[in-house]
Amino acid sequence: MRVKLTSVAEAASLVSSGDTVAVGGSLLRRQPLALARELVRQEVRDLTLLTWASSLATDLLVGAGCVRAWEGIYVGMWWQGAAPNFRRAVERGEVAVTDHSESVMTAKFRAAAMGLPFLPVKPIRGTSMSERDDVRSVTCPYTGVELHATAAARADSTILHAYAGDEFGNIVWPAHRDSDDEDLIMAAGSRRLVVSVERIIPHSEGVRRPNLTYIPHTKVAAVCEAPFGAYPGSCDTIYDEDEAELERWVAAGKREGGFDAYLAETVRDVADHEAYLDAVGRERLTSLEVKRG
C-alpha cells in the first residue's frame, strides 16, 4: 500500500480533456461535485460521460462546456424536473446523446468489471434504442438463442464520491445506506479511479471491518477529502440535499446565460472546495446533516 491521498485539485487533474469519464452517484445522491467543480476550474474539455441516473454532476459539467457526449439511463434533477443545462445543450445538438436502458447500461459496466469486450443482454426488441447500430445480435453457442450484445463501458477515468476512506484509498461504506446506484460496478471496471470522500479515516479503523471496504486501494489512483463533496445534492446517511440551492441552480440554468453567473459565483471565482464551503456557510451545511446511526 502506498499513500494516494491528494488535494481535490490534484485528484481531478488525473482526468484529461477528451477522456471518457464514468461519473458515479444516482439521482441526487453522491454526485461527485467537488471533483466536477474542480474539472470546471481546470477547464477540461470534450469529455464523454458515462452515467447511471445522473443529475447535478452531468448538468454542471455540461453547463460549463466541458462535455461533448453522454451515455446513460437518465439525466434530470429528480424532484426539480429537467436538468436545465443538459436539456438545452441536447436540444441544440451541442451534446451527443446515446440512451441506454438499465439492463444494457448495467451490462456495459459489468463487462468492463469482468474484463470482457462485451456482454450479451436479453433483447428488448422494437424500441428506438435497440435498433441503433451499436446494438448487435449474438447467438448463444449452447442453445442457439439470439441475444443482443452491448460493448463494455470503456472509461478512461472514473470519478466517484463516497462516504469515507483511508489515505491509501480503501473506500468504506456504512452497513446501512441507500444502495440504489452502481458505483461499486463502475469502480470494479475502472482504469483510473478518482474518489472523493466525506472524511479520511485512520487505516486502523477500516481494517476492523474489511467487508465494508467496497473499493480496495489496489483500484484507486487518487483519494481526496471533500466534506459535503456532493453538495447541494445529498450523501445518504450523512446529509440531505439543499432544496433551496437546487431551486436556485435550476432557475439559473433555465435562463439564457444565467448559469454562467452561477458558475462564476460558485466555481470559477472560488479558489477551491474549502473556499466554496465557506461561501455556502458552515451553519447552512450543518443544518443539512442527518442523524447518524
Place this chain on the structure above:
Amino acid sequence: MAEATRNELMAFAISEVLRDGELVFVGVGTSGRAFTLAVGVPLVAARLAQLRHAPDLDIYWGNLLSPDLSEVPERLTQDAITRWPGAHAPADVGSKVDMLVRGEFDVSFESAAQIDRYGNLNITRIGVGETPTVRLVGCLAQPEHLAFVRRPIIVADLSSRVFVEKVDYVTSFGYGDGVRTRESLGYDGGGPELVVTDMALFDFTPSGRMRLTSLYPGVTLGDVLSRMSFEPDIVEGLTESPGVPESALRAIREEIDPTNALLRV
C-alpha cells in the same frame, strides 16, 4: 361519505386487477401530479388490494422490497428514503434490474410523455429530427418493464399531447404498430394490460389497439375523445365504471392514506 375522487377511482380500478401472490413494482416518482400518478395511486391500489383480497401481494418500491407503508411522511427527503423500513434492498441496483429481466415482476406502473394507440411509450425525447425539440429524462428501466413484466399498467391523465397516434421515440415497446407485433418480434406474452386515466379506463384488443372500456361517473364519451389525439377502439356496450364501494373508500381515507400524502394532487 363524500364521493370518490378521480384518484380514488383510479386506485380502486387498479386494485381490482391485482392478484394475491403477485409481485408489483412501483417507481419512486418525482413531485406533484407526476408523483401521484407514478407512486401515490399505485401504492394506494396495492395496499387496498392487500387489505381487501390479496394479503400476499408483494410490493417492490424503488429499491426496497416489502416497504412498511403504515406511515408515509409528507416529504420524501433522501434520509427518509434511506431509513425506510423494508424486507430487503439489493447490494446494488443491478440485482433489481436482473429481477426485472428474469421476469420476476407481475405488474408495474408506467407513465409517459407520449403514449400511442398501440401502448408504445416515450419518456426520452419529443421530436423526430436529428436533435429533439424537447429532451426528456432518458430511458430508465421502462423498456425492461414493457418487455419483461407480465402485466404493466399505464397510469396517466388524458391529454391530447400525451395520447398520440404514434410516439416520436419508442422508449418502451407495447404492441408495436399492428404489423410489427410482440409475437413477430419474439416476445413471449406481456405488453400493457390496462390504461387507467383520470376520466376513463382502457384495455387493449387482441391486435394491440387501445380500447375504451368504461367512463367514470359523470364523464361523457366526448370528454374523453376531446382529450386524445387518436380515436381509440370502443368496447361494445360502453358503460360507466363501477364506483368505489364505501368500505374501500373508508380504507383509503382512514387506513392507507389518512394524511393525504399519496393522493394529494
